[in-house]
Amino acid sequence: MLKILGKTSSINVRKVLWTCAELGLAFEQEDWGAGFRATDVPEFLALNPNAMVPVIKDGDFVLWESNSIIRYLAGRYHGELLYPADPCARARCDQWIDWQASELNRAWSYAFLALVRRSPLHQDPGQIELSRANWARQMGLVDQQLAQTGGFIAGPSFSLADIPIALSINRWLETPLQHDDFPAVTAYMARLATRDGYRKYCRNGTP
Template identity: 80%
Template sequence: MLQILGKTTSINVRKVLWTCAELGLAFEQEDWGSGFRSTDVAEFRALNPNAMVPVIRDGDFVLWESHSIIRYLANRYRGDGLYPADPVERARCDQWIDWQASELNRSWSYAFLALVRHSPEHQDPRQIAASCANWSKHMAIVEQQLARTGAYIAGEAFSLADIPIALSANRWLETPQQHDDLPAVAAYMTRLAERDGYRRYCRNGTP
């Protein structure tokens, strides 16, 4: 059976859990990470030298990096409806998956660590304000795209790209800060609420 190593409170682990829910995949989960089993041990580093979650074991195959994992699962377990085979549609999906990691994630990291994790190393008011402003700028890009599609982040149909984007949108909504009025994002989250994976692993009160 597929094994997922990582705690459910991790946004990156929840990407994998939600993908499994969409694909109807059974799995076993082991809690690793802060507050649970330490990833900074030889046993875990043998699986992921970065000592970060999530990691999956699918038989003898071991894989880390959340976006690589969700793509693998969709490819391995007949997820054409989630991750289109058509090169153009897949490219649109990949664009938003990669943007979430390279741009959106970076925009909120300082503010999230300060306002939610209460990290002592992330309490500079100017940097918090700058991170919040940058986060809002990136969420405005999400708003514009959703207003354009009128449905989901990569187009008219739910896709693999919606999983990381929605999790980041949820993190924005759950973080105590000023929130701009983003009606397309609000409608998007309401639309996603029909999905079991969303209810279990996204808009569940966990940022």
């Protein structure tokens, strides 16, 4: 059986859990990470030398990096509806997955560490405001894209790309800062709320 190593409070672990829900995959989960089993021990480092979650073990196959994992699962377990075989449609999906990992994540890092994690190294008011503004600008791009598609981030149908994007939107909504009004984002999250995987894994385990 597929084994997932990582705590459910991790946004990157929840990407994998939500993907499994969409694919109907059974799995076993072990809690690793801060507050649970340490990832800097030889047993875990042998699986991921970066000492970060998630890691999956699928039989003898071991993989880390959350976006690589969700692509693998969709490709391995007949997830064509999530991750299309057509090169153009797949590239569009990949575009938003990669953008979430680079541009969007980089925008929210400082504000999230300051306001949610309460990191003493991230308490510069100017940097917090800069991060908030950058985060809002990226959320504006999401809102614009959703207004164009009228459905989901990569097109009219739900795809693998919606999982990391929705998790990042949820992080934005849950962070105590000024939230600009993005009507397409609001409507998008309401559409996603009909999905079991969203309800179970996107909103930090809350309804």
